[in-house]
Amino acid sequence: MPDRQAEDSAIVASGPPGLTTPPTAEAAVSGSVASLRTLATIIVVCVILYVAKDLFLPLALGMLIAFILTPVVNFLRRRGLRDTLSVVLTVLAAATLVGSFVLILAYQISQIGANLPQYQGNVLTKIDTLLDAGNGRVISHLQGLVENISDRLQAESSVPEDPTMKVEVVEHTGLRDWLTGVILPALTPVGIFGLVFVVVIFALLERAALRDRLVQLIGGTNILATSRLLAEAGSRVSTYLVAQLVVNIIYAVPIWLGLWLIGVPNALFFGLVTLVMRFVPYIGSAISAILPLLMAFAVSPDWSLVLWTGALFLVVEFVTSNFIEPWFYGQRTGVSPLAVIVSAMFWTWLWGPVGLIMATPLTVCLVVVGHHVPSLRLFPIMLGDEPVLAESARLYDRLLAGQSFAFTESAATGTAQHYLADYYDRSAIPALALAQADSEAGLLSQYQTNRIARSAWILTEDLEAVVEDELATAGEATADTADAPLATNGLLDGLDRRVAVMGARTVLDDAAATMLSQALRAEGAASVALPHRSLLPRALGDLAPETLILVTLDPAPPPSVDYQLRQLRRRLPGVRIGLALWPPHDTAKPQIAQADFVALGMEETLTAAFRPTASAAA
Numbered sequence: 001m002p003d004r005q006a007e008d009s010a011i012v013a014s015g016p017p018g019l020t021t022p023p024t025a026e027a028a029v030s031g032s033v034a035s036l037r038t039l040a041t042i043i044v045v046c047v048i049l050y051v052a053k054d055l056f057l058p059l060a061l062g063m064l065i066a067f068i069l070t071p072v073v074n075f076l077r078r079r080g081l082r083d084t085l086s087v088v089l090t091v092l093a094a095a096t097l098v099g100s101f102v103l104i105l106a107y108q109i110s111q112i113g114a115n116l117p118q119y120q121g122n123v124l125t126k127i128d129t130l131l132d133a134g135n136g137r138v139i140s141h142l143q144g145l146v147e148n149i150s151d152r153l154q155a156e157s158s159v160p161e162d163p164t165m166k167v168e169v170v171e172h173t174g175l176r177d178w179l180t181g182v183i184l185p186a187l188t189p190v191g192i193f194g195l196v197f198v199v200v201i202f203a204l205l206e207r208a209a210l211r212d213r214l215v216q217l218i219g220g221t222n223i224l225a226t227s228r229l230l231a232e233a234g235s236r237v238s239t240y241l242v243a244q245l246v247v248n249i250i251y252a253v254p255i256w257l258g259l260w261l262i263g264v265p266n267a268l269f270f271g272l273v274t275l276v277m278r279f280v281p282y283i284g285s286a287i288s289a290i291l292p293l294l295m296a297f298a299v300s301p302d303w304s305l306v307l308w309t310g311a312l313f314l315v316v317e318f319v320t321s322n323f324i325e326p327w328f329y330g331q332r333t334g335v336s337p338l339a340v341i342v343s344a345m346f347w348t349w350l351w352g353p354v355g356l357i358m359a360t361p362l363t364v365c366l367v368v369v370g371h372h373v374p375s376l377r378l379f380p381i382m383l384g385d386e387p388v389l390a391e392s393a394r395l396y397d398r399l400l401a402g403q404s405f406a407f408t409e410s411a412a413t414g415t416a417q418h419y420l421a422d423y424y425d426r427s428a429i430p431a432l433a434l435a436q437a438d439s440e441a442g443l444l445s446q447y448q449t450n451r452i453a454r455s456a457w458i459l460t461e462d463l464e465a466v467v468e469d470e471l472a473t474a475g476e477a478t479a480d481t482a483d484a485p486l487a488t489n490g491l492l493d494g495l496d497r498r499v500a501v502m503g504a505r506t507v508l509d510d511a512a513a514t515m516l517s518q519a520l521r522a523e524g525a526a527s528v529a530l531p532h533r534s535l536l537p538r539a540l541g542d543l544a545p546e547t548l549i550l551v552t553l554d555p556a557p558p559p560s561v562d563y564q565l566r567q568l569r570r571r572l573p574g575v576r577i578g579l580a581l582w583p584p585h586d587t588a589k590p591q592i593a594q595a596d597f598v599a600l601g602m603e604e605t606l607t608a609a610f611r612p613t614a615s616a617a618a
Contacts, residue, residue, distance in 0.1 A: 038375055050350055057351050058192055062199025064361060066207070067234070068241055069094060073204055087204040095197070101272065108269030112295075115265060119298035229372040236334055236368060237361050248278040251285075251320050255292075258312040263305060264296050279357050281344045289313045334367050335360065339383035392430035399431065399452050420466050421519040425582075425602030429512050429553070432456060433582050436508045436553035449507060456511035460518050467522045494525030499609050500545040500575075502568075503532040504552035504561050513551040516580060519602060520609060536571045547576045547609050550595075555583040557590060565594035580605045 049056055069090050076086035203210065215226045256271025264270070270292045277288035292313070296305040335343070343363040347355035363383055370379030380386070389397065418426070435452050438444045471492070501517040503509035510531045517529035528543050530536075548568060552561055557579065568577050579595040592598050599605040 053351050057354060058195045059199060061354060062196040063203055064358060066200045066203035069204060070207060087201065091201055105272060108266050112266050125301060225372055229368060233365050233368040236364050240360065240364060247325055248275050250324055251278055251316060254316050259292055262308045264292055264309060265299060281340050281360060285317055334384055335363050336385040339363060391427045393434065395427055396431040396434045399455060420463060420470060420522045421602050424515045424519055429515055429582050432508045432512050433553040453507040453511045457514060460514050467518060470522045492524030493610050494520055494523035497525040497610055498543055498545045499525050499527045500530060500540060500543060500548040501527060502530040502534065502548060502550055504550050504564060505532050509551055509553055512553055516551055523606060545575055547578060548572060549578045549580050549605065549609060551580045553582055557592065562594055569594060578608055
């Protein structure tokens with residue numbers, strides 16, 4: 001057999017030059033998810049959000065906080081408190097927690113500032129150690145470069161003394177300048193937080209009215225769909241935020257205790273910083289480790305404290321990422337890891353650091369809305385973590401790209417989870433059916449069609465070991481699986497059966513026939529696969545089949561199939577003739593007068609093939 005890798009590398013997916021796309025492709029393009037109108041609307045919305053971020057950022061932050069506090073308000077309502085009192089108590093409790101957190105941070109920062117002069121000697125000692133470690137090479141050259149630059153800057157800035165008396169004009173700062181330069185910049189954050197505080201209160205008080213408006217805006221009369229949308233968005237965002245808060249606490253407490261035990265000052269402050277920074281996706285943990293490492297560098301006269309601090313963060317990060325987060329994030333947010341990174345970059349560019357913190361909740365909301373609003377389906381497609389293509393369509397796409405090894409990779413995963421017949425029925429044969437449809441429409445060249453069929457034949461050769469494994473383990477099936485469907489019960493339902501399988505009219509039909517024949521042999525039957533141009537009955541050899549199955553991948557059997565069935569019945573008298581189809585799920589079973597049975601899919605085909613014939617019953 002020629003080298004497969006060489007064959008694959010010599011084949012390109014584009015087919016021969018001059019292959020044109022029929023008009024049917026234009027219809028497919030026009031039905032794409034991301035229409036020009038939708039893209040234009042998204043661009044306009046992004047421009048508005050960027051230009052008016054001073055307005056939308058407090059509004060979005062306030063709505064998000066109100067969204068988080070809504071379960072607490074509902075809990076108090078169920079305890080018998082009035083709605084207004086529940087909202088006031090919830091907001092005051094949240095404000096108290098935030099204020100206490102800020103005061104603790106401010107106190108810890110003041111302590112660090114007061115103790116910094118004590119660490120100056122340790123810092124200078126370590127710098128001298130680094131300079132000595134350079135052995136007069138790299139570090140000495142860098143030091144000389146810095147000194148030369150400093151000397152030149154001093155030379156340029158020095159001017160000869162002018163005996164003329166210098167006159168210095170001192171401007172007295174007025175009240176207006178003092179207000180615009182000092183008071184207003186200091187009051188801006190206070191005003192923003194005050195605006196957020198007001199938005200939170202009124203959003204909680206008017207949450208029922210806001211829900212009604214969202215139902216009317218999104219769903220109109222379809223109240224059920226809108227209610228499901230809001231419930232799903234609330235569940236995903238709440239689950240994510242609560243899980244992240246718990247994980248951050250679990251992460252920050254060992255950091256605090258560990259820094260305290262190894263002797264790093266202000267360990268509580270660094271634990272609180274770690275708790276907050278962990279809300280920043282991916283980079284928050286690394287940023288939170290910088291300050292403790294710098295403090296350890298300044299405090300310790302040697303390097304032991306720095307090494308212990310780095311080891312502490314590495315161990316806690318390893319345990320949290322590999323054991324704690326997978327358990328707490330068991331319920332997915334519905335956003336892919338790559339989408340989390342991209343959304344963090346986008347919202348940071350749009351709204352700055354606050355946008356980075358809000359990136360994941362906002363992206364989750366967009367994905368949920370896209371699941372329920374058809375015009376926004378591009379959000380779950382681009383950002384969601386669910387496969388957007390069926391397994392068969394994804395496999396067919398890989399084959400079109402010239403990746404013939406995709407068949408083998410897909411089979412390795414599929415047969416590890418299901419029986420061989422299941423994999424062929426769900427993935428491989430439907431992928432061949434997609435290729436058949438495109439070939440009939442003129443979208444595939446004969447070269448591409450032959451390449452896909454050859455990949456399927458190579459796959460069946462590679463899966464012979466799976467057939468042997470299933471035959472070896474089928475005898476261990478217990479009696480309680482006897483009522484399970486065929487091809488999934490682990491029993492040899494095809495013992496003492498002789499079945500021939502033949503392609504209807506194309507090489508792709510022949511490849512599907514080979515897969516069906518292999519699935520029959522995995523059930524214990526004696527089977528042989530024949531190409532569509534075989535000369536019968538000579539091609540059967542020593543096999544005297546009880547049943548012959550004609551396989552076609554066409555959704556509706558063409559007239560040539562009926563003629564072929566007539567020929568088979570004439571050449572093989574006494575043999576039961578059947579027709580196997582793999583049409584779409586919504587296709588009704590056709591009535592073929594020349595066939596003894598018509599089966600849709602692998603399950604029906606195996607059941608019909610293993611049904612006792614009249615001669616066997618006698």
